[in-house]
Amino acid sequence: MERKTIMICDDDKGILEMLELFLELEGFNVICEINSTNLITQLNTHKPDLLLLDLWMPLLSGDQVLKIIRGTAEIEHLPVIVLSASVDGNVIAKELGANGFIAKPFDLDDITSGITTILSN
Amino acid sequence: MEKNTSHIDKLKQHIHIKSNDLDLYLKALNSAYSGIIITDNMQHDNPIIYCNTAFETITGYSHNEIIGHNCRFLQTQDRSQPERQIIKDSISRGEECKVEIRNYRKDGTLFWNELFISPVKNEEGKVTHFIGVQNDITARKKAEHDLREEKSHVEQKIQERTKELQDKEIFLSSIIETVRESLLVLDANYVVLSANKHFLNSFKVSSEETVGKPLFELGKKQWNINSLKELLTQILPTNNPVIDYEVDNLFPHIGRKVMLLNAYRIEFEGHYKDRILIAIEDITEKKEQDRRKDDFLSIASHELKTPLTTIKGLVQILQRMSADHPNPKFVNTLDKMSSYVDRLNLLITKLLDTSKIQSGNIELHMEPFDIDKTIRDAIDNIKLAVPGYEICLSGTTGAIVEGDELQIIQVVNNLLSNAIKYSPDSDKVDVGIHKVANFVKISVRDYGMGINYQDRLKIFERFYRASHIQKKFPGLGIGLYVSHEIIANHKGTLWVESEPGEGSTFNFTLPIINNDDNHGA
Numbered sequence: 001m002e003r004k005t006i007m008i009c010d011d012d013k014g015i016l017e018m019l020e021l022f023l024e025l026e027g028f029n030v031i032c033e034i035n036s037t038n039l040i041t042q043l044n045t046h047k048p049d050l051l052l053l054d055l056w057m058p059l060l061s062g063d064q065v066l067k068i069i070r071g072t073a074e075i076e077h078l079p080v081i082v083l084s085a086s087v088d089g090n091v092i093a094k095e096l097g098a099n100g101f102i103a104k105p106f107d108l109d110d111i112t113s114g115i116t117t118i119l120s121n
Numbered sequence: 122m123e124k125n126t127s128h129i130d131k132l133k134q135h136i137h138i139k140s141n142d143l144d145l146y147l148k149a150l151n152s153a154y155s156g157i158i159i160t161d162n163m164q165h166d167n168p169i170i171y172c173n174t175a176f177e178t179i180t181g182y183s184h185n186e187i188i189g190h191n192c193r194f195l196q197t198q199d200r201s202q203p204e205r206q207i208i209k210d211s212i213s214r215g216e217e218c219k220v221e222i223r224n225y226r227k228d229g230t231l232f233w234n235e236l237f238i239s240p241v242k243n244e245e246g247k248v249t250h251f252i253g254v255q256n257d258i259t260a261r262k263k264a265e266h267d268l269r270e271e272k273s274h275v276e277q278k279i280q281e282r283t284k285e286l287q288d289k290e291i292f293l294s295s296i297i298e299t300v301r302e303s304l305l306v307l308d309a310n311y312v313v314l315s316a317n318k319h320f321l322n323s324f325k326v327s328s329e330e331t332v333g334k335p336l337f338e339l340g341k342k343q344w345n346i347n348s349l350k351e352l353l354t355q356i357l358p359t360n361n362p363v364i365d366y367e368v369d370n371l372f373p374h375i376g377r378k379v380m381l382l383n384a385y386r387i388e389f390e391g392h393y394k395d396r397i398l399i400a401i402e403d404i405t406e407k408k409e410q411d412r413r414k415d416d417f418l419s420i421a422s423h424e425l426k427t428p429l430t431t432i433k434g435l436v437q438i439l440q441r442m443s444a445d446h447p448n449p450k451f452v453n454t455l456d457k458m459s460s461y462v463d464r465l466n467l468l469i470t471k472l473l474d475t476s477k478i479q480s481g482n483i484e485l486h487m488e489p490f491d492i493d494k495t496i497r498d499a500i501d502n503i504k505l506a507v508p509g510y511e512i513c514l515s516g517t518t519g520a521i522v523e524g525d526e527l528q529i530i531q532v533v534n535n536l537l538s539n540a541i542k543y544s545p546d547s548d549k550v551d552v553g554i555h556k557v558a559n560f561v562k563i564s565v566r567d568y569g570m571g572i573n574y575q576d577r578l579k580i581f582e583r584f585y586r587a588s589h590i591q592k593k594f595p596g597l598g599i600g601l602y603v604s605h606e607i608i609a610n611h612k613g614t615l616w617v618e619s620e621p622g623e624g625s626t627f628n629f630t631l632p633i634i635n636n637d638d639n640h641g642a
Binding site for chain 1: 419422423426427428429430431432433434435437438441462466486
């Protein structure tokens with residue numbers, strides 16, 4: 001099976017490293033981006049199969065990023081799963097057209113099942 | 122000779138008649154109620170030469186003791202009375218006079234003498250005698266004195282009472298003026314009758330632009346709010362006060378403020394009725410502090426959850442790696458870590474829930490859902506977590522409830538985990554779900570320690586923890602508070618029935634969606 005590429009964008013280094021470790025173990029290619037302002041370029045460069053996106057980030061927040069993605073022709077259909085510790089994260093995710101929402105702290109099973117469900121569609 | 126005799130006889134007869142008359146006059150004098158004396162002004166010091174019986178009775182002196190004395194002997198040592206001068210002057214001028222003078226009886230007791238003195242003059246106009254008529258007016262004087270006393274007493278009382286009232290009024294008005302709350306009194310037409318200093322200061326208005334104006338026209342008509350109007354118009358006819366009504370408005374001079382308004386009907390018997398007292402408290406600052414606190418809690422919990430996500434993920438990665446690990450102690454330790462991470466997460470979540478609920482910020486994502494299924498799934502999940510426990514579900518409703526399913530699950534989880542936590546010696550919990558009129562009723566019954574009356578009253582309060590369980594069962598005292606608020610937000614109720622030692626039943630209700638609406642939608 002072809003290895004899928006997952007991009008993770010979170011301003012917290014710990015979460016990035018943990019998810020990278022986990023997803024690589026699960027057999028994914030993983031690209032991490034800690035700076036959300038670089039994200040669009042990175043997406044255009046690497047063309048990942050799916051994006052795990054944090055909401056509360058400095059400079060450019062997750063919802064702003066999501067808006068840009070949905071308005072940029074090359075990446076507008078990119079599957080995005082929002083990861084957030086804020087209670088209203090799921091509402092924001094839904095409103096902005098995310099494909100999924102997982103509340104922090106999460107079970108890693110939810111991450112895998114979320115990714116698999118979306119990628120298999 | 123005969124003629125002489127007859128003349129003498131006539132004279133005798135005349136004298137006899139005269140003497141009879143005199144007798145009669147004396148008797149009349151003696152039967153008078155007033156004391157009567159005659160003094161001889163031609164003699165030195167004007168001595169008394171006659172007194173009647175009443176005079177003896179009044180003074181207590183006998184006739185013999187009286188005759189020859191000047192009248193002043195009745196004043197004994199009490200010589201400084203101004204009336205004496207009046208008498209003296211009248212006598213020297215040969216005029217009549219009337220005085221009220223203090224006299225003393227033979228036994229030394231005082232009596233008030235109303236004395237009337239009248240001169241008797243001879244043909245040449247010279248005063249030969251004085252006639253004194255006296256009345257003992259002690260009783261009248263006493264009555265007058267008593268009356269005066271009483272009057273002055275009453276006057277003093279009135280003065281005291283007036284002073285007291287004034288003091289009270291000063292006291293009350295100083296309270297009204299110094300109290301840190303704005304107060305308005307309205308008449309039945311909502312016209313301002315008075316406004317205290319705090320009102321004028323806080324709204325930066327003058328008494329002139331406030332008093333005499335209808336409340337709803339004050340300032341920029343900031344009180345002209347329909348719902349407030351409705352409440353205020355109900356006060357007088359129903360006597361229902363307005364309690365804690367929030368007005369969030371842009372006020373002239375002072376800007377945007379949140380005011381808390383309470384209004385009561387006041388009545389002062391015999392003076393007025395149907396007035397309204399309005400107390401207005403500026404809670405802008407308090408609201409702002411609440412908001413900051415909530416913001417803080419919400420940021421804090423978000424920040425705490427971020428590293429927790431990493432820890433939780435890492436623990437799970439280790440758990441996966443150790444799936445085939447031969448050392449059970451290692452596996453066991455990781456499992457423990459995992460459960461403590463979950464507990465920490467739960468605490469953080471609860472703190473955030475409370476802060477959101479306190480500020481009324483909790484968002485409900487209302488959608489119709491199958492309540493039977495929700496309860497069943499919630500119970501199944503808990504069963505997985507506590508395998509040794511028997512959780513029996515009975516009843517079904519077939520009802521669809523509109524609400525935030527996740528929050529209802531949170532309530533069920535709270536109630537079930539409490540039921541398990543506080544029944545250390547039992548391993549059974551019964552859950553019932555039934556349809557009661559237009560509601561679904563869910564009951565969680567445990568066989569644990571039960572809750573006493575005092576605690577039952579308070580367990581739904583924020584951060585309340587029954588004192589005796591505090592050490593044995595750690596917790597924040599938030600779960601039931603949050604549950605209570607969630608159910609209230611769903612227009613249901615949450616209550617408890619319990620007795621110490623007999624376990625507890627927590628019940629809550631949720632309104633069922635009207636079938637017609639459901640089909641229509």
